[in-house]
Amino acid sequence: MKTLEEIGLGIPGASSRGAPVTPVDFDFAVAGSGAAGAATAARLAAGGARTLLLEQGTTARPQADGRAALSLYYANSGLTAAFGNGLYPVAVGRTLGGTTTINSGTCLRTPREMLLRWRLRAPGFDPDAFQGRLEEAWTAVKAKPVPERLLGQSARLFFRGLGRLGLPPASALDRAEDRCRGDGRCCFVCPSDAKVTAKSAFLDPMARDARLTVWPGARLTRVTPGRPPSLEVSREGGRRLRLRARAVVLSCGALATPYFLRGLGLRAGRDLTIHPASKVFALFDEPVRGWQGVPQSAGWLDEREPRLRFEGAFVPPEVAPLTMPLEGRRLRWWLDRYDNVASFGFMARDLSRGRVGYPLGPSLPLLRYDLEPDDARLLARGMRRVASVYFAAGARRVLLPLNRPDNELESAGALEDFPWDSVRPWQIQLMGFHPLGTCGLGRALGADLKAADGLYVCDGSVIPESLGVNPQITIYAFALDLAARLLEGGRAR
Numbered sequence: 001m002k003t004l005e006e007i008g009l010g011i012p013g014a015s016s017r018g019a020p021v022t023p024v025d026f027d028f029a030v031a032g033s034g035a036a037g038a039a040t041a042a043r044l045a046a047g048g049a050r051t052l053l054l055e056q057g058t059t060a061r062p063q064a065d066g067r068a069a070l071s072l073y074y075a076n077s078g079l080t081a082a083f084g085n086g087l088y089p090v091a092v093g094r095t096l097g098g099t100t101t102i103n104s105g106t107c108l109r110t111p112r113e114m115l116l117r118w119r120l121r122a123p124g125f126d127p128d129a130f131q132g133r134l135e136e137a138w139t140a141v142k143a144k145p146v147p148e149r150l151l152g153q154s155a156r157l158f159f160r161g162l163g164r165l166g167l168p169p170a171s172a173l174d175r176a177e178d179r180c181r182g183d184g185r186c187c188f189v190c191p192s193d194a195k196v197t198a199k200s201a202f203l204d205p206m207a208r209d210a211r212l213t214v215w216p217g218a219r220l221t222r223v224t225p226g227r228p229p230s231l232e233v234s235r236e237g238g239r240r241l242r243l244r245a246r247a248v249v250l251s252c253g254a255l256a257t258p259y260f261l262r263g264l265g266l267r268a269g270r271d272l273t274i275h276p277a278s279k280v281f282a283l284f285d286e287p288v289r290g291w292q293g294v295p296q297s298a299g300w301l302d303e304r305e306p307r308l309r310f311e312g313a314f315v316p317p318e319v320a321p322l323t324m325p326l327e328g329r330r331l332r333w334w335l336d337r338y339d340n341v342a343s344f345g346f347m348a349r350d351l352s353r354g355r356v357g358y359p360l361g362p363s364l365p366l367l368r369y370d371l372e373p374d375d376a377r378l379l380a381r382g383m384r385r386v387a388s389v390y391f392a393a394g395a396r397r398v399l400l401p402l403n404r405p406d407n408e409l410e411s412a413g414a415l416e417d418f419p420w421d422s423v424r425p426w427q428i429q430l431m432g433f434h435p436l437g438t439c440g441l442g443r444a445l446g447a448d449l450k451a452a453d454g455l456y457v458c459d460g461s462v463i464p465e466s467l468g469v470n471p472q473i474t475i476y477a478f479a480l481d482l483a484a485r486l487l488e489g490g491r492a493r
Contacts (some may be wrong), residue, residue, distance in 0.1 A: 019432070026052045026213070028486065029231055029245040031220040034098020034477040036459040037251030037265065038198035042205070043483035045212035052243065054218045054233060056363070057094035059199075060101045066319040068187035075363075077369060080255070082274065082354055082369035085425045089185075090274055090367065090432040092255060095215050097199035098254075100472060102383040103433070104281035104296035105184045106311065107143035107197045109134050110477070116191045121442030121464055129443035130477055137476035141196045143178035148172070150182040152293030154342040155312050157284065158386075161393030162300065170300035173311065176201070184291040184316065198476075219363070223248055223260050229454035239480075247454045247486060252362065252477075254435040254461035254486040259362035261439060261451055268444045272354035274369060274432025277347035279313040280383050281324065281399040282390035288342045292316040296345075299308055308382050309468060313345030315486040325403045325429045334399065346382035347433070349468030350375050356438055369432070372427035379426070379430070388415055401429040434471050440464030449482055 027049035030041040041053040063069040070078040075092040082088040091101035115127035151172065159170055176196035193200065206212045215235070222232040229248045233241045252255045258268035295314040299470045302308060315323055317338050323330060334341065354369030387398045391412040400407045404427050409415060439461035441446055449456045458479050460471055467474060 026050045026245040028247050030249045030251055032251035033096050035100050035198045035472045036479040038202045039476050039479035040249050040458055040483045043201035045206055045209055047487040049174040051212050053098050054220055055216045056219045058216045060095035060189045062189045066188040066316045079381055082367035084099050084370035086371055089428050090435055097197040100197040101136055101189055103185050104456045105177055106296055106470040107174040107176055107473050110474045118441055124447035133477035133480045134473055136480055137473050141201045142178050143174045143176050145172040145174055146294050146297040150293045151297045154290040154314050155298035157342050157393045158344050158389055161389035164392040170298045173299045178411045182293040225452035225455045227453055248459055249456045251459045254438045255356055255365045256362040257457055257459055257461045258356055258438045259358045264452055266444055267357040268439045271437045271440055272356055272438045273350050275347045276343055276350055276430045276435040277433055278401040278430050279343045280386040281341055281343045281398040282395035283337055284340050284395055288340050290342055291316045295397055295432035307349040307378055308346055314343050325401055325407055344386050348375055348378050349466045350464050376425040378422050379428055382402045384415055402427050402430055436463040437461045
């Protein structure tokens with residue numbers, strides 16, 4: 001695997017601040033190195049194609065402080081957010097490996113009923129073949145259940161509460177990891193490099209392969225379809241390049257990829273889903289130290305709420321103030337007792353839909369998202385469920401994810417008295433972790449993911465509906481399928 005400097009594009013004179021030049025041609029160019037881009041580029045190169053992979057960010061390095069990781073490796077320093085009837089931060093990574101470097105590593109397969117619906121949306125989509133790609137991705141990222149010793153006390157207390165309420169048990173989640181030691185920093189760059197990311201699963205094995213050229217610190221500014229298509233790239237320092245390839249694959253993510261398709265007059269940027277998610281904090285008399293072990297180690301489904309998925313969630317102490325709906329002395333009170341605080345999260349398969357605009361370009365998208373009343377009520381039921389489980393486990397106080405003064409409760413009985421019907425969307429403290437759908441199958445794209453002559457799309461934007469499960473395995477599967485088809489049939493020619 002080579003950098004552009006190693007093939008002569010980083011030397012003085014190779015490009016300039018003037019008109020773009022065309023120094024090198026490739027078989028394929030892939031923009032974006034997240035789950036889709038890394039897997040697509042690596043498989044194309046392994047298949048014998050000269051492949052260029054562009055990434056706006058750089059390689060993520062572990063940080064001693066989670067706040068530093070937020071600033072360095074989250075898009076816009078973690079300040080990307082959707083605006084509407086609330087403020088909803090959306091977590092997106094900007095590193096080599098994309099969001100896989102700052103996610104929890106959780107692996108879940110695409111629900112089978114969705115694959116069958118996608119066949120109706122996009123004729124030619126093959127659910128059975130895609131199922132095979134899911135299994136291929138599962139193997140590639142070494143997905144396996146969290147071992148019991150790494151579950152963490154937050155999860156154990158949740159298990160205890162479920163048992164005391166007579167509810168079905170939770171289970172360990174499958175994760176992309178190799179020799180995890182439970183550092184509790186999955187979302188802030190794994191300190192031991194044990195989480196299997198798009199980089200470690202697909203790019204690192206190609207490190208010595210000259211057919212794959214990786215260019216970090218590069219920003220795609222324009223793509224022009226054709227036979228062959230061309231792309232313009234800006235690198236740090238203001239230098240520009242114009243490159244050609246047999247085909248270009250846009251893997252810039254659901255928030256940036258639509259920018260390039262809209263420039264071609266295609267319908268993109270609408271139908272955004274974000275899996276609105278939140279968590280409940282609970283204070284116990286016993287030590288919890290929730291930052292020890294795997295934060296998202298356990299999952300649970302409530303058969304009465306099929307659109308909710310409950311998953312473990314915990315953040316290290318230095319990041320906790322950003323995630324608690326508190327301020328002043330009340331915040332200080334909880335932080336002073338953080339050793340004894342547990343938390344558990346939940347996310348919705350949202351009915352709400354948003355859209356993306358670009359008044360400042362693809363790097364600073366403007367997100368509009370209004371949480372629908374049905375989703376707000378669902379999330380309120382989710383927080384009530386987690387609170388009830390933790391009270392059953394022995395919690396003496398819970399903190400609901402609500403920006404209102406009555407968000408602390410001291411007993412299970414208080415849950416019955418709480419005015420749940422009064423919860424409004426703008427009061428719920430949420431984050432969106434999985435932006436999807438903005439170039440969905442059956443709308444902007446067909447089953448072949450082809451947007452125009454020589455131009456393909458492959459990332460979370462192609463998923464045509466709210467997935468309801470953590471999406472990285474689904475995105476990997478789309479990438480593996482596209483790479484195989486591009487290598488097989490010369491469809492980009």
